[in-house]
Amino acid sequence: MAQYDYLIVGSGLFGAAFAYLAHKKGKKCLVLDRRSHLGGNIYCEKIGGINVHKYGAHIFHTNNKDVWSFVNSIVEFNRYTNSPVVRYKDKMFNLPFNMNTFHEMWPDVYTPEDAQRRIEEQKAEALSKMKADGVSEPRNLEEQAKVLIGEDIYHALIEGYTEKQWGRKCTELPSFIIKRLPVRLVFDNNYFNAKYQGIPMGGYNELIEGLLKGVETKVGVNYLKDRTELNALADKVVYTGALDEYFDYNEGKLQYRTVRFQTETLDKPNFQGNAVINYGDSN
Numbered sequence: 001m002a003q004y005d006y007l008i009v010g011s012g013l014f015g016a017a018f019a020y021l022a023h024k025k026g027k028k029c030l031v032l033d034r035r036s037h038l039g040g041n042i043y044c045e046k047i048g049g050i051n052v053h054k055y056g057a058h059i060f061h062t063n064n065k066d067v068w069s070f071v072n073s074i075v076e077f078n079r080y081t082n083s084p085v086v087r088y089k090d091k092m093f094n095l096p097f098n099m100n101t102f103h104e105m106w107p108d109v110y111t112p113e114d115a116q117r118r119i120e121e122q123k124a125e126a127l128s129k130m131k132a133d134g135v136s137e138p139r140n141l142e143e144q145a146k147v148l149i150g151e152d153i154y155h156a157l158i159e160g161y162t163e164k165q166w167g168r169k170c171t172e173l174p175s176f177i178i179k180r181l182p183v184r185l186v187f188d189n190n191y192f193n194a195k196y197q198g199i200p201m202g203g204y205n206e207l208i209e210g211l212l213k214g215v216e217t218k219v220g221v222n223y224l225k226d227r228t229e230l231n232a233l234a235d236k237v238v239y240t241g242a243l244d245e246y247f248d249y250n251e252g253k254l255q256y257r258t259v260r261f262q263t264e265t266l267d268k269p270n271f272q273g274n275a276v277i278n279y280g281d282s283n
C-alpha cells in the first residue's frame, strides 16, 4: 500500500482546496510545489505592511453561494470590488464598457439611447470601411473589434492593452478571441458580474494556510524531475501544473498568454488612486 492516498502537485487554489476536502474525508495527502512557497498564483508577499499579490492582482469572485460560504468559513473577506480604469493618452476611462465609459469617450452621450446610437454609428462606419476594402468577414482581432464596438473604443481601450498582453499586433491575432464585447447601458463600473467578490482580509496566504492545515507539504520539489519515484508514494496523483510540460512538450509548446512583472516601491501614500489601472497606450 502506498504511503499517501493523494500526491497533489501544486499548492495553488485548486491543489489546496482539493487537499482540504480530501483531508477532511480522512485521506492522507502530500502537497508538493516547485516554488519556494505555497499558494501558487495567489501567493502574497508582505511589503511595507501591504499584502502584495506577487503574481498579479487577484480578486476572488463567484456566483456560487456554496463556494462563497466555503472560503468564508476559512477566512474573512473584505468587500473589494474590482473596477479598473484605463489611462489612454491624456484621458481616463472606466471599465467594463458602461455608461461612464461612453460619456468619457463621447461627452455628448448622456443616456443609454445616446450611447446605443453612437455605438451603432461607429459599428456601421467600421463595417463600410471593411467592405470598401473588399473584406466581407473580419480576418483578425482588429477588424473583429472594430465591427463589434467601433474605432474610438477599439483604439483607446482594446488595441494597446491587447497587444501588450498577447505580445502581438491585433492584426496578427485571430478574430475568434473576441466574439462578443459586452456593453452595459448603465452607470456601473463593477468589473465582475459575479454575485460575490472580495479579497481575504489578511491576504491570500491565510486562506492557503487554512486550507492546508494538517496536510503535509513540501516546497522546492519539481514533480516532473522525479516523477516515477514520486508516483510510487501515492495511490493517485493530482497534477495542477502546465499540461504541455506534463506531456514533455510532445505536441509542442502551448501558446499561453503571459505577463511580465516589474516591481517598484514608491515612497508615496497613493500612487495611482485605484488598485488596477490599465495603461492603454501601446508602450
Ligand SMILES: Cc1cc2nc3c(=O)[nH]c(=O)nc-3n(C[C@H](O)[C@H](O)[C@H](O)COP(=O)(O)OP(=O)(O)OC[C@H]3O[C@@H](n4cnc5c(N)ncnc54)[C@H](O)[C@@H]3O)c2cc1C
Residues within 6 Å of the ligand: 009, 010, 011, 012, 013, 014, 015, 016, 032, 033, 034, 035, 039, 040, 041, 042, 055, 056, 057, 058, 059, 060, 061, 221, 222, 223, 224, 225, 240, 241, 242, 259
Ligand atoms: C496575472 C493574473 C491575474 C489573475 N487574476 C485573477 C482574478 O482576479 N480572479 C480570478 O478568479 N482568477 C484570476 N487569475 C487566475 C488565477 O490565478 C487562477 O485561476 C488560479 O489561481 C489558479 O489556481 P491553480 O491552483 O489552478 O494554479 P496555480 O496557482 O498556478 O498553482 C499551480 C502550482 O503548481 C505548481 N507546479 C507546477 N508545475 C509543478 C511541478 N512540476 N512540480 C511541482 N509543482 C508544480 C506551481 O509552482 C504552482 O504553485 C489570474 C491569473 C493571473 C496570471
